[in-house]
Amino acid sequence: MGGGATGLGIAWDLVLRGLSVTVVEQEDIGHGTSSRFHGLLHSGGRYVVRDPVAAMDCIHENRVIKRIAPEAVEDTGGCFVQVDDEEEDYRLAWEKGMTQAGIDYHPVSASDLRHLTGVKIRAAHAFWVPDAVLEGFLLLQMLRENIQAYGGVILTHTRLRAVKTDGSGKIVGAMIQGADGEKQLSCDAVINAAGPWAQEVSQLFGDPITMHLSYGLMLIFAHRKFDVVINRLRPPGDGDIFVPHGRVTILGTTDIPVDSPNAPTPEISETLRMWQRGHEMIPEIENWRAMRAFTGVRPLYAKEATGSVLSRQVSRDFTIIDHGAGQGPGGAFSVVGGKWTTFRLMAERCVDAVLRYLAVDQACLTDRIALAPAAQNVDGSDNDTIYCECEGVRENQLRQVRGSVTEWRTRTWFSMGPCQGTFCGHRVMALRQQQYPAEDFDVNVQQFRQEREKGMQAAAFGDNARQWALQRAIRFQSLNESP
Ligand SMILES: Cc1cc2nc3c(=O)[nH]c(=O)nc-3n(C[C@H](O)[C@H](O)[C@H](O)COP(=O)(O)OP(=O)(O)OC[C@H]3O[C@@H](n4cnc5c(N)ncnc54)[C@H](O)[C@@H]3O)c2cc1C
Known part of the structure; x- marks a missing residue:
């Protein structure tokens, strides 16, 4: 259950070991936290002081993922930068932790840091580490295609409603609800990989677990200013990671406890607070153009009730729960916590x-069998009409993606550039109407605009405020769209 990194990772592992598997995802693939992260393939450097097990898992998986999915990794390297000498004890503990975890690192001089990044960073000390950039959408697509190539079934827009057990309390089926109604799948086990929704799914097992949900806000700048990940060397805090991602730079994040698994609407006050922390390390961000802010909810697991414990102190390690050993049915499992890096x-x-x-004896193969690259979208020819000018997306690229508006966006990248769909949004929805006449054009436009706008609004300062005002003027005055 769950079509995020963890659920697809499990399905890939199962099909490689020769089992028959169905992935059930309530929305689109990557609907949850797996599309709402920094895009950092952690070296483990962020966790060596307080969470050494998570740090060692990260460096192990950093090496494996670079090997099995090189198309989805940009091997940029990273730097940990100490802004001043205040946290010297932390720096010494960090260096010791890096050595103990077996993570390569070496000091970088101020001039080399300037050379490496091309920007002025306030740095008393800096160290190189093997961080990298993970193309999350691409890796999800690779997993999806590889699972299907091995006979796995992926059902999107389908929810788990209940599990069925036999007289001895063992799982024999799952009731699922999709567009075509409710039906029962026969199965011997149900695995809950529902990320921040794992608590809800565990309730269907009759053996609820307690999650410690917290959300983080991230800010996208419309420039790629350097080709290396930059982390602040201090106890993990707000606004201390910059990740170059495609043509943009992502600054993150915050850590705010939350009750709901749904990603909250980002608030401009939080964006500005985090921006301020990023500014302490790289003052020139005051000249960078912000583009949008977005949030994601961490599926952290609270082994016992955490009460007022700060989320930053909850381990980034992961836990497997066999519900059959507790109050739940045999064959019900949950996997919670962890990182994209450790999926x-x-x-x-x-x-x-x-x-x-x-009682099946089959060894894991996912660390040695490389994922086949994702099928390429057809590149538009020069005769093919451009729909999204910012990202250069052409008509044929859109037409050949079968799936929802979100899939059109995440597979082609339309509307992901600085204008955030101001100019292409209406046009693409009209094309969609030709391709899928049964869809409601007005509903598509409205949902698309709302989704893009909430991110722009939370980053509406400087030039981006002008872009946002222009978008609203075009929408409401020229196109007569409703708010
Ligand atoms: C702000 C932030 C920044 C982060 N940055 C990084 C980073 O840079 N590097 C890194 O390694 N990690 C990072 N992480 C952590 C990482 O993103 C998550 O640990 C990971 O994506 C979790 O994946 P998942 O598959 O477990 O959960 P999800 O991606 O949330 O997937 C769960 C899926 O289950 C589905 N689902 C829920 N209920 C049901 C149901 N009843 N039936 C069917 N489907 C259901 C949901 O729709 C969802 O798609 C970050 C997290 C946050 C919040």
Whole structure:
């Protein structure tokens, strides 16, 4: 259950071990936190002081993912930068932790840092580490295509409603609800990889777990200013990671406890607070153009009630729960916590537990079989009409993606540039109307605009405020759209 990194990682592991698997995702693939992250393939440097197990998992998986999915990784390297000498004890503990975790690092001089990044960074000390950039949407697509190529089934816009058990309390089926109504799937096990929704799904097992949900806000700048990840060297805090991602730079993040698994609407006051922390390390961001802000909810697991404990102190390690060993049915498992970086390892450990239950003896292969690259979208020819000028997306690229508006966006990148769909949004929705006449044009336009606008609004300062005002003028005055 769950079509994020963890659920698809589990399905890939299962099909490689020869099992029959169905992924059930309530919305589109990547609907949850797996499309709402910085895009950092962690070296583990962020966790060595307080969370050494998570740090060691990260460096192990950093190496594995670079090997099995090189198309989805940009091997940029990263730097940890100490802005001043205030936290010297932390720096010494960090260096010791890096050595103990076996993570390569070496000092970088001020002039080399300037040379490496091309921008002026306030740095008393800097160290190089093997961080990298992870193309999350691409890796999800690769996993999806590889799972299907091995016979796995992926059902989107389908929710788990209940599990069915036999007289001995073992799972024999799952009731799922999709566009074509409710139906039962026969199965021997149900794995809950529902990320921040894992608590809700565990309730369907009758053995609820407690999650410690917290959300983080990230700000996208419309420039790629350097080709290396930059982390602030201090206890993890707000606004201390810059990730170059495609043609943009992402600054993150915050850590605010929340009750709902749905990503909250970003607020401009929070964006500005985080921007301020980023500004302490790289003052020139005051000249960078912000583009949008977005949020994601961390699926952290609270082994016991955390009460007022700060989310930053909850481990980034992961946990596998065998509900059959508790109050739940045999064959019900949950996997919670962890990082995008450790999705494969989480899947391996989870599938090991499920196979022990099923008495199947098959070794994990995901660390040695490379994922086939994703099928390329057809590049538009010069005769093919450009729909999105910012990202150069042409008609044929859009037409050949089968799926929702969100899939058109995340597979082609239309509306992801500085104008955020101001100019292409209406045009693309009209094309969509030709392709899918049964869809409601007005509903598509409205949902698309709302989704883009909430991110722009939370970053509406400087030039982006002018862009946002222009977008609203075009929408409401020229196109007569409703707010
Ligand atoms: C702000 C922020 C920044 C981060 N940055 C990084 C980073 O740079 N690097 C990194 O390694 N990690 C990062 N992470 C962590 C990482 O993104 C997550 O750990 C990871 O994406 C979780 O993936 P998942 O598959 O477990 O959950 P999700 O991606 O949330 O997937 C769960 C899926 O389950 C589906 N679902 C829920 N209920 C049901 C149901 N009843 N039926 C069917 N489907 C259901 C949901 O729709 C969802 O798609 C970040 C997290 C946050 C919040």
